[in-house]
Amino acid sequence: PxxxxxxxxxxxxxxxxxxxxxxxxxxxxxxxxxxxxxxxxxxxxxxxxxxxxxxxxxxxxxxxxxxxxxxxxxxxxxxxxxxxxxxxxxxxxxxxxxxxxxxxxxxxxxxxxxxxxxxxAAALGIPEIGADGKTVGGDSLINQTAIDLLRRLPGVSDRNIHRVLASCNSVADLAKMSKEDISKILGGEKPARMLYEFL
Missing domain, CATH: 3.40.50.10130 (Rossmann fold)
Incomplete structure (x- = not known):
């Protein structure tokens, strides 16, 4: 164990x-x-x-x-x-x-x-400490408040949130994207339209 x-x-x-x-x-x-x-x-x-x-x-x-x-x-x-x-x-x-x-x-x-x-399984959720003594991995670097906000945006779901996180650094970056780019990230025209119109 x-x-x-x-x-x-x-x-x-x-x-x-x-x-x-x-x-x-x-x-x-x-x-x-x-x-x-x-x-x-x-x-x-x-x-x-x-x-x-x-x-x-x-x-x-x-x-x-x-x-x-x-x-x-x-x-x-x-x-x-x-x-x-x-x-x-x-x-x-x-x-x-x-x-x-x-x-x-x-x-x-x-x-x-x-x-x-x-x-x-044991390694999940444990941040790594770099040579400088600072956290370099794990969940502590994730801005959970920002992710919670992102989750609540129309068109964003559990299926596509990881692609959104990998494609932009902030909600501001996401808001600057074209509807076509958002569609590629979200994996569909309907969720892209919902998010694009909301932003």
């Missing part, structure tokens, strides 16, 4: 899993850590997975029917999960009844899949 910076378990080269018991899930939402974890998994893996593990001695539900709110509330656990899924559409959520069910789920996912490269 190796210590991972991204996710709790790397099941295959493409699947990373973050496991949360209900109390941990609630605390991670409150601290904002789950958002960061989902973001890191989505950045590095094709299939990021959040596994929510329930206590076998309690009901297999987030809350009882009598506790359900009739309106949307930002404090509701269901609302927070819904927002997480909306913000990270590639994030898959698996509900597990117990620790034993989690083990069965992991075995089922890994069945007939390639083994991950432990060294590569």
């Amino acid at each position: 190796v210590t991972l910076e991204v996710g709790d378990y790397v099941l295959t080269p493409e699947i990373c899993l973050e496991r949360k018991a209900i109390p941990d899930l609630i605390q991670s939402f409150q601290s904002g850590r789950l958002y960061q974890q989902a973001e890191a998994m989505c950045r590095h893996y094709k299939t990021p997975v959040l596994l929510i593990e329930f206590d076998p001695d309690r009901a297999f539900a987030l809350q009882g029917a009598d506790e359900m709110e009739h309106t949307i509330s930002q404090n509701s656990l269901q609302s927070k999960i819904a927002l997480l899924v909306l913000h990270f559409p590639r994030l898959r959520i698996i509900w597990s009844r117990s620790l034993h069910a989690t083990a069965d789920i992991v075995i089922a996912i890994k069945n007939n899949q390639d083994e991950p490269n432990a060294e590569a």
Whole structure:
């Protein structure tokens, strides 16, 4: 086993899993850590997975029917999960009844899949230090606020955001591009038109 910076378990080269018991899930939402974890998994893996593990001695539900709110509330656990899924559409959520069910789920996912490269998985998310003592790689150089802004622009999606990041250094650079250049980057005329008209 190796210590991972991204996710709790790397099941295959493409699947990373973050496991949360209900109390941990609630605390991670409150601290904002789950958002960061989902973001890191989505950045590095094709299939990021959040596994929510329930206590076998309690009901297999987030809350009882009598506790359900009739309106949307930002404090509701269901609302927070819904927002997480909306913000990270590639994030898959698996509900597990117990620790034993989690083990069965992991075995089922890994069945007939390639083994991950432990060294590569352990290196994800760790910045490298250059000879001058400064960070030269890893996630710390990424301006996450700028990426979040970029993600919200019309026409930009999880499928094309990496091409956008590779093609320009700033949103200002993107705004100076022609519609044809934007179309090549985004991979289609419709998203290019949406972004071009917005900019």
